[in-house]
Amino acid sequence: MALTGVALLGVLTLILGGVLEWSAQRLRPNHRRLVDAIDQLLPQTQCERCGYPGCRPYAEAIAGGVAINRCPPGGNGTIQVLAALLDRPAVTLDPELQPMDPTAVALIDESRCIGCALCLPPCPVDAIVGAAGHMHTVIARQCTGCELCLPACPVDCITMVGSPDPSRDVHPPLHVKVDLARAAESRRRFEMHTQRIAADARAAEARRRQRRAARERGDNP
8 A cells, every 4th residue: 555655645746747847838939938038128238237237137027026126227108008007006116226327328438438348248239339549439329328338448538418319309109119129229239248248258268178178288298
């Protein structure tokens, strides 16, 4: 009888495990769709002010229950649409966070730029062009206004100014379509940026391994 009971318990455990795995498989697509829906409503500034390394990670955190009021560039408008989507209260921006001007873009004082190239890697959408030893400039229509380039500049030649792009100052309902289109483009550029950074890191690691192997071959002929 004892063996029968153990066998029955084993069978029930296997069945329960199968049910849980099936449930997880069913829930994962729904979770991804929710994250996608939340991400679509974020401004794709990629400023990291929310405490996450980009809009997509913040969307994943929101889907997991994190507060919806930690997006300064999105402000109250983003909070309201997220609240409607998730059926949560529409609260104000987290008081720990400073509001951001969603129309602002970075501007480099080219007369003071020393061509150090330190502002290039932090830009999440590669909106800064230039090379080491040469003057840099910002492509205003691609800049998300994230401000991540500001602390990277050793000579403080980067400032935030109002965007010359008139589409950033239109009124509803047109601004909704414009903002969504801009966000989609910023998301695409951010994905390309992260892929390039990852590829550069893999290439650098491969070079390090090659140099290490060459040294070992030289030390042990």
